[in-house]
Amino acid sequence: MIPVRPAKRFQSTANVKPERLRKGLLKGQFLFAPDISIPENDVLLPATTDNEKSLILAKKLLNEEILSSLRRSKRIGITKYKSATSFDSFIESQCEDGIEARDTGTVKGRGVFTTKKFYRNDYIVEYAGELLTQNEAKHRESVYGRNHKIGCYMYYFKWGEKVFCVDATEETNRLGRLINHSRKNSNCQPKVFVIRDQPRLVLVALRDIEVDEELFYDYGERRKDIIDAFPWLNE
């Protein structure tokens, strides 16, 4: 793995209308909530990966009180994929075979690239971090929001009737947290698997992926004001 550096933080918030932002925050869609359709029998998953910009925006627009009220590699085929238990060993062994972090040399900072071929519906990597309840995540947000040096790796998702968050903010050697966004050219997507009654987020190949491709998934942000402020979300 080569040395890599983190992405630059979000910049402009000028085009974001306060009312839209406030509404979005209070609805609980703090940021980048992927609108990913879930095949029947999958556990679920509209989720969030990155709330960094929202924190910046929120700091401008909301006071702390409001803010606080509110962050292998063996190929396995489709048949195996249909059984969630087939991913359990990958998840539990923290399998990250066939991928590595690289500096993209762009504003995106680090990204994750394949070093082997993946097939459609393959397990790629877990979006690993600390599982938080919504309230715990909100508290975490307010703490992180006070430090602009902290990047944003909070991934919100709905499981059953509740919202959870995987907080991957801490710099670890896990790679799921470094996968960048693409709406139009995503080649993987997050899904929830349950192990011992705990939801785990896994990135699964949307199509066959060749060696040396960068991995992308759709962060799912669709709010116009946010996309206007961060146009790369539309790419």
Ligand SMILES: C[S@@+](CC[C@H](N)C(=O)[O-])C[C@H]1O[C@@H](n2cnc3c(N)ncnc32)[C@H](O)[C@@H]1O
């Ligand atoms: C979950 S992190 C991904 C890893 C990150 N690139 C890094 O170096 O740590 C999400 C951040 O990466 C950057 N990013 C992700 N996808 C991007 C894209 N398509 N264009 C520009 N920046 C992107 C943004 O700064 C975003 O806040």
